[in-house]
Amino acid sequence: MRLFDLIPAQFRIAVVGGLLLTVVAGSAALAWTAQDWRYGRVLERQARLQADTLNEISQASATQQRTEQDKRLALERLLQNQDETHHKELTDEQTKQARLRDRLATADLRLSVVLAATETTGNCAMSTAAATGRVVHGTTRAQLDPAHAQRIIGITDAGDQGLIALLACQAYAKEVSTPK
Template structure:
């Protein structure tokens, strides 16, 4: 006798239905579990790949940031060297101007200007008496008043400073605009 024959007839259909339902539920549960494992593995693999991509992006960003920082530091060094050289030139010019001012103030040096060739006061190109500083044959010259000479030196000093500042600005613009 079989187990199936022991079940009363009206309940046999119910037993078969419950058995089929249990098999369907068991197969669905096992399929669900297998799918969960597979999708879990796929999600884990995607998460790992995503983390690797993010890591590579972070490394590339850090490398680019280091490169830009190195460029900035190199530019700062070039500008510092340029600034030092322009400051040295400016201080040399200022020292020369101060020395010339001192020499003008002590009458060690006198500034003079050429007289016009059509000037009737000059008369001839040869000086009447040679000076102790040297004999210069040529156009007649007139010495400037020391106060006027100081003003002229002040004007040329400001002009020299302006030209040096302009050269420094142009060097800065060149250094910033040309990529290296």
Template sequence: MTPAQKLIALLVLIVLLMGGSAAGAWKVQGWRYGQQLAEQSRLHADDLSAISSGAAAQVRADQDKRLALEQRLSVSDQTHHKELSDAQTNQARLRDRLATSDLRLSVLLDATDPASGCSVSTGTEAVGVVHGGARAPLDPAHAQRIVAITDAGDQGLIALKACQAYIREIVAPASL
């Protein structure tokens, strides 16, 4: 072998060794990079699992709150319905008593008013709040209208009370 051939062979050997070492380093770096990617993937999966379990717990808590609110509202609605039906029953009884003349509504007259000029005698029944004052009985038709007006007012007050209770139920848990 001539010295030039030896030099070329040596250069080829050096290039092959350099290429082999570069390929080996490339392979080792690929393994390391693969391990890093696998570790990042595992950490990412762990993070996603923690986030999804936290979200599921939040959904369960929200569902429990909604269910509790629905139950409280149901109880409130039942209470409202009972109060309304009791008021309607009482109003119906009062209308029946007025219709059968079992009960007569009367008004207290102002005895000091000289313009009234009415000499109605004091009632002898003990069915009144004010005793001893001059009273005038109301016409049954007028009494029925008064009862209807008070019935509508009672229903309105009961509905208002139910609405206020509903708002309190909605707002109170939200402020917690």
């Protein structure tokens, strides 16, 4: 006797359908599980590759950031040195101008200007009254009033400071704009 004969006739179709459904569902579940394993490995490999790529990108970014920061620090140090140099030049120039103003104020130094020559013939004009300790030959000079000399020194002092500041600005602009 067969197992199929033991099933009542009205339920045979349902049993065969149930068996077929079980075989189809079992094979689908087995295929689903196999696909899950295979795709799981693929996804795991892709995730590992993505993590490695992101790690490389972050390391490259950090290296580039360190390089740029080192460049910025080197530029800051260079500009600081240049600033100190220009400040020293400016203070030295101001000190020289102050000494010159002091010498003019104490009449230790007198400014003079060359007067236009009145004689163009070959005569060598000698001044009749030479200053103490020196003999004046050549072009005739006129001494400036100390107040006028102070104003002239003040004007040249402002001009010197402006030139030093301009040189500092030009050096800064050149250093900042020059590609490395």
